[in-house]
Amino acid sequence: MNQLIPTHSNESGNLLVSGRELHEFLEIGTRYNDWFTRMLEYGFTENVDFILVTQKRATNNPKNPMAEFTDHHVKIEMAKEICMIQRNEKGRQARQYFLELERKWNSPEMVIKRAHEFLERKVAALTTENLVLVQQNNELQPKASYYDMVLQNKSLLSVSKIAKDYGMSATAMNRKLYELGVQYKQGDIWLLYAKYQDKGYTQTSTHVIDADNSKVSTKWTQKGRLFIYDLLKSNGVLPMIEREVSA
Incomplete structure (x- = not known):
């Protein structure tokens, strides 16, 4: 058609x-x-x-x-x-x-195709991002301490873990990202607005509880973690580790 x-x-x-x-x-x-x-x-x-x-x-x-x-x-x-x-x-x-x-x-073919393309994008993004993070870590001295910590962690993160870096609760962090126009809530899950989608900042996964129930959750990638860092810093909010260094 x-x-x-x-x-x-x-x-x-x-x-x-x-x-x-x-x-x-x-x-x-x-x-x-x-x-x-x-x-x-x-x-x-x-x-x-x-x-x-x-x-x-x-x-x-x-x-x-x-x-x-x-x-x-x-x-x-x-x-x-x-x-x-x-x-x-x-x-x-x-x-x-x-x-x-x-x-x-x-259709089953399209579902499989999208899943395959999604995984390919994630692998490519992680490979590229690793190189970018190394360069940024070397060139941007004010960010060095926090970037070092991020580079050592390759796993997906819940918003509560990122919020802890700033001495916030998950609720406060989600509300802050909503106020800054990054995400919106749909049902029980937070989703990125259109201009931040397809940038590799988050990954949505489904956890099967039983035959009739499942739970959808959104985790942040390390790229998304650094995006939050840059965004919050531009709005005057630093992670705890950098506040301690500056003190």
């Missing part, structure tokens, strides 16, 4: 579509923001059914060449319902497209 509307996926394995691109395909006459607000009246929830995204784009206004505009990364499930609401041929066509896309996406 031809790609009628571009889609992408997030680290949780959800297929997403741009709300603006869906709006354009459906040939809606109403302004996008007004239309999307009306669609929300059907019970859709932010950070569950869609994610708000703010971006910059060029304009024809010389006084304001780059304007900020909002878009929404919409889950395929929500997109299908929106298409039904339109009650026209374009909506029917888009819904059939999403149904076929979903079928292919969830």
